[in-house]
Amino acid sequence: MQSMLKAARSAAGAALFGATLFLGSTALAQAEMRVAFGDIPSVETLHLLIAFERAKEAGLELEVSYLKSEDIAAQAVVSGQADVGVGGPYALIQKVKAPVRMFMQLSTLQMYPVVNGESYKTWKDLDGEEVAVHSRGSGTEALMKLAAQQNGIAFSGISYVPGSEVRAGALLQGNVKASIVDASGKRLLEKQAPGKFVFLPVDNITATDEALFANTEYLEANKEDVAKLVEAIVSTWREVQANPKIVGELRTKYNLLPDATPDMVAEIEPYFAEAAAAGLPLNGGGEEAAKDDFAFYTVSGALQGEATELKTEDFWDFTPLKAALAKLGQS
Amino acid sequence: MATFAQTGNRVRPAQAGWSLAQAFRARPGLWSLLSFALLCGVWEIAGLWPISYAFPTFSETLLAFWEMVFDGSMLQAYFITLQPLVLGVLVSALLGVALGIVMGLSEKAEWLLAPVFIVLQAAPMAALVPLVTFIYGIGLTAKTLAVIMLALPVIVLNSYKAVRHVSPSLVAMCRSFQGTRMQRIFKIVIPDASPVIFAGLRLGVAAGFIGVMLAELLITPTGVGDLITYHRSIANYAHMYAAVASIIALSMLTLVGLQRFETRFLRPEKRGA
Numbered sequence: 001m002q003s004m005l006k007a008a009r010s011a012a013g014a015a016l017f018g019a020t021l022f023l024g025s026t027a028l029a030q031a032e033m034r035v036a037f038g039d040i041p042s043v044e045t046l047h048l049l050i051a052f053e054r055a056k057e058a059g060l061e062l063e064v065s066y067l068k069s070e071d072i073a074a075q076a077v078v079s080g081q082a083d084v085g086v087g088g089p090y091a092l093i094q095k096v097k098a099p100v101r102m103f104m105q106l107s108t109l110q111m112y113p114v115v116n117g118e119s120y121k122t123w124k125d126l127d128g129e130e131v132a133v134h135s136r137g138s139g140t141e142a143l144m145k146l147a148a149q150q151n152g153i154a155f156s157g158i159s160y161v162p163g164s165e166v167r168a169g170a171l172l173q174g175n176v177k178a179s180i181v182d183a184s185g186k187r188l189l190e191k192q193a194p195g196k197f198v199f200l201p202v203d204n205i206t207a208t209d210e211a212l213f214a215n216t217e218y219l220e221a222n223k224e225d226v227a228k229l230v231e232a233i234v235s236t237w238r239e240v241q242a243n244p245k246i247v248g249e250l251r252t253k254y255n256l257l258p259d260a261t262p263d264m265v266a267e268i269e270p271y272f273a274e275a276a277a278a279g280l281p282l283n284g285g286g287e288e289a290a291k292d293d294f295a296f297y298t299v300s301g302a303l304q305g306e307a308t309e310l311k312t313e314d315f316w317d318f319t320p321l322k323a324a325l326a327k328l329g330q331s
Numbered sequence: 332m333a334t335f336a337q338t339g340n341r342v343r344p345a346q347a348g349w350s351l352a353q354a355f356r357a358r359p360g361l362w363s364l365l366s367f368a369l370l371c372g373v374w375e376i377a378g379l380w381p382i383s384y385a386f387p388t389f390s391e392t393l394l395a396f397w398e399m400v401f402d403g404s405m406l407q408a409y410f411i412t413l414q415p416l417v418l419g420v421l422v423s424a425l426l427g428v429a430l431g432i433v434m435g436l437s438e439k440a441e442w443l444l445a446p447v448f449i450v451l452q453a454a455p456m457a458a459l460v461p462l463v464t465f466i467y468g469i470g471l472t473a474k475t476l477a478v479i480m481l482a483l484p485v486i487v488l489n490s491y492k493a494v495r496h497v498s499p500s501l502v503a504m505c506r507s508f509q510g511t512r513m514q515r516i517f518k519i520v521i522p523d524a525s526p527v528i529f530a531g532l533r534l535g536v537a538a539g540f541i542g543v544m545l546a547e548l549l550i551t552p553t554g555v556g557d558l559i560t561y562h563r564s565i566a567n568y569a570h571m572y573a574a575v576a577s578i579i580a581l582s583m584l585t586l587v588g589l590q591r592f593e594t595r596f597l598r599p600e601k602r603g604a
Binding site for chain 2: 092
C-alpha cells in the first residue's frame with residue numbers, strides 16, 4: 001500500500017512536471033506563427049515555401065506543419081492548434097459558423113478537362129457520356145458541371161477517381177475516356193502519348209484553390225505578423241510571375257525540398273512557367289475572387305444558397321491584404 | 332441476480348422508486364438501455380457545449396441519419412458497402428475454416444502456413460491496404476481483398492486452434508471404436524471444434540467491418556466511406572457522424588446476432604450465463 005501511494009505520488013508529480021513543461025512550451029510557441037498545411041511539401045508549393053523563407057527573413061517566426069488533408073488543417077486552425085491554415089474552408093465557415101476568415105488567395109484552380117481523342121473531340125461529344133473526377137463535391141466535379149452547363153450538355157454519369165495522377169494513368173491505360181487532370185497530369189499525358197488526348201477549353205471559370213485563413217481573433221491580435229506573411233507572398237508571387245526560372249534558383253538558395261528527385265527538379269521550371277502563363281494571383285484575390293468563388297462553390301455544393309446573396313465579409317477579411325497592397329502597390 | 336430479486340420480493344421496501352428498482356431487477360436488459368441512454372445524453376451535452384465546432388449533438392446526428400435514410404442515400408451507400416463486405420467475409424469464411432482445419436490436422440501444413448497468418452494478424456493492415464491498389468486497382472476486387480486481409484487471419488487462426496484443442500479423450504474414444512481417419516475428422520474433430528470455429532467466424536466478421544471501412548476510406552470513397560468523406564469535405568458534420576454511427580450500429584447488431592446464434596445453437600452450456 002505504502003509503495004503504491006509513493007508510486008501514485010511520483011506519477012502525479014511527473015504529470016504535473018509534464019504539464020508545466022507543456023504549458024510552458026505552448027506559451028513560448030504563442031509568439032511564433034504556426035501554419036497548418038494540408039499537403040506535403042512538393043514542387044507545386046515550392047513558391048509558397050520560398051515565401052515562408054522570405055517572411056522569416058523579414059523577422060517573422062514561423063513554423064509549418066504538414067498535415068494529411070485540408071480538412072485537418074482547417075480543424076487545427078478552428079481548434080487553435082494552428083494559427084494560419086492553407087486551404088479553402090468555405091463549407092466550414094458557412095455550415096458551422098467557425099470564426100475563421102480567409103485573408104489571401106494563394107492559387108486558383110488550374111485543372112484541364114481532357115478526353116481521349118479517339119473517342120471524343122469536343123464538349124458536344126461528351127453529351128450523354130461518363131466523366132471521371134476527383135471526388136464528390138470536389139472542385140474538379142464543379143468545374144466539369146459548370147463546363148457542361150456552359151456547353152449545354154449533360155453527362156450520363158460521374159465516376160470518382162481520387163488523384164490527378166491516378167486519373168492520368170487511367171486515361172493512358174484507356175480505362176477512362178474523359179476526365180480532368182492538373183498541370184502535372186497534363187504534362188504527363190502530353191509526354192507519354194503526344195497527340196492522343198484532346199484538352200477541352202474552359203472559359204471564365206475561376207475559383208480559389210488555396211487561400212490562407214486564420215481565426216478572426218488571431219488576425220486582430222497579430223496584425224504585424226500577418227502583414228509580414230502577406231507581403232512576402234505577394235512579392236514572391238510577383239517575382240515568379242516575372243521570371244518563373246527564379247523558383248529553381250531560390251530553391252537552391254534556401255535549400256528547399258532537399259530530397260527532391262531529379263524528376264521532381266526537372267518539373268519545377270515547366271510547372272512555374274505554366275503557372276505564370278495561366279497567371280498567378282498577384283493581388284491575393286480580393287473581392288472579385290471571392291465573388292467568383294461563390295458562383296463556383298455553390299455549384300460544387302460546398303456552399304449553399306444563391307451566389308449573389310452571399311456576403312464576402314462572412315468569409316473573407318480583406319484588411320491584411322489591403323494593407324499589403326497599399327504598401328506594395330497593385331499589380 | 333436471482334437471489335437479489337427474491338429478497339426484493341420478500342422484503343418489499345415501501346420507498347419511492349421501488350417499482351423502478353424492481354423493473355431493473357426483473358429485466359437486466361434495462362441496464363443496457365440505460366447505458367445507451369446515458370451515452371446519448373452525454374453526447375448531446377458534449378455537442379451543446381460544444382467541444383468542437385465540428386462536433387454535432389446527438390439529436391442533430393439522429394436527424395441527419397433519418398434524412399439520409401429517407402432520401403435513399405443511406406440505403407444506396409449500404410448496397411455498395413455490403414458487396415465487398417459480404418463477398419470478403421464469405422471467401423474468408425470458406426477458405427479460412429478449411430485452411431484452419433488442415434493446419435490443425437497436419438503438422439506440415441501448420442509449419443507452412445501458421446507463420447504467414449500470425450504475421451498477417453499482427454501486421455498493421457491500415458498501412459498495407461493502400462498497397463493493394465498497386466496490383467488490383469481501385470475496384471471491387473481491391474476492396475474485397477482488403478476485407479479478406481483483415482478477416483482471413485482471425486478465422487484461420489481460430490479454426491486451427493479449435494482443431495488443436497479438440498478433447499483428446501474423444502479422439503481416443505473414436506480410435507478405440509476403430510473409427511477411420513475420415514470418421515475421426517467429420518464425426519469428432521469438426522463437431523467438437525465448431526463452437527470455437529464459429530467464435531472465430533464472428534471475430535472475422537468484426538474484422539471484415541474494419542476492412543471494408545479501411546478500404547472505403549483509403550482506396551476510393553464509395554458507399555458509407557463516401558458518405559463520411561463527402562459530408563466531411565462539405566462540413567456536414569452531423570451527416571458524417573450519422574454515417575459513422577450507422578456502420579458502428581450495424582456491425583454491433585450483426586455481432587450481437589451472431590453471438591446469440593452461437594449461444595443458442597453451439598454452446599448450450601453458456602445459455603443464461
